[in-house]
Amino acid sequence: MFSQDNSRWEILIPGATNSHKGIRNPNKKSKPKGSELRRENLFNGAPGVRIANAPVTERSKDLRTAEQKAAIIPWAQRIVKQYPYQTHTPETGTNPSIYISPLAPSIPPAPSVGPALQATIKPTVAYQYSNMIGEFLTRLEQLSATTTDPIALGPGTSLSRMAQSSSVPPSAPSSSTPVISASTSNSTAPSDPTSITVDSSTVELSSVTPTADVSMHDTDGDNANMDSPTRTLKMAHGKLITFRECDIPDPPAVSYAKSIEELPRVWDDNSPDWNGTSPLSINNTPIPLVYWPTVYKYWKGTQWKGVKKTWFDWKILVRAMSGMSMEDFWVHFSAPDKFGQLHPLKYTPLLARLAAERKVADEKLADLARHELTTEQLTYRKGAQLHVMTKPAMIAACYRRLKGIDVDDEGDDDK
DNA sequence: TATGAAGAAATCACGTGGCG
């Protein structure tokens, strides 16, 4: 990246460009943020006025331990030795929208992408090395699966989560997501904590975010790979896909910022818009975006954490596009430029507009709920205490749930 | 069965860095 200009490496010096870290420069003047403006509006303060006696807010800190910091240099040296820097030579592939780094001769082929899919795949360094790490983690879990002590895995591991789930009775109350419950039907391993089936009666399909019917069970086999548990994903028209964790590629670094119209085509195979492709394939089967939480949430470590925000944005966009032609969509989601000419909103402003519209709608519904429902109906329990909901979005969701309005919106969020 | 604790999920707000 910086081969033409070594001095550009200097911008990578820690703290040099992260203005939110380190000591604040009192001389630096910047445009007031939206939150500052709102505060000034709320408290009738002149610009720059701060709330009296406001506690000093700590700035972002480097919370890494000394051991973690010390480990960085050897890690970096090892990576540099293993993957020496090479000058980038752009390749002329068949699909110009996909760029595969020449640095990674051993990386697996890019996720299958249909010809119509214009989303940009962006392999990163993390993507290249995450395969190594992923293999290591997979192996760890395979080894862990052979032990009868789930505690040894620690509370954060997926297998220990399965073990925890195994104590849930099949009739346990649930949200609309598939409930993974205990199965003791496996006669060969009755106490196996990884043997899980799904209470299919709780699975509800919806038009925007259908929930996968998924089951998970051990398979018999001789080697460690065959011993790893499998999961079966039920897609549209009863199509079943069975796979192991090692079959799941890392979440593709895909962006629809430049191709929002493509989202409905890769979102849901129950939808007439589905075009049979997806940036994620498992065992050569394209996996619609709507199933990604099911694929990644219970497996693949913390990878879902990195995907969920993006996935949530996609969900919002698909929901906004459903029931509306793209022409109408762009008419609605346009904004005038300085000459008064209307232009379709860009990705971030579009999401901001959708959030704002959602907020207004939720506040209206929340007002309605406060009039129609009792306080008791708008509470939730945390520990022994009952709390009254305060967020309009949550009150609106509660109202919809109670009234059976637009369940599609609220019952699908894998809670 | 009730309760406390912990953690997951949804959402919001804001910072960073690239780009024109």
Add this chain to the structure above:
DNA sequence: CGCCACGTGATTTCTTCATA
């Protein structure tokens, strides 16, 4: 310099599990 895409932390809400 402003806009944009994207990532991350914080808060609120909700669910699950262990224990008495």
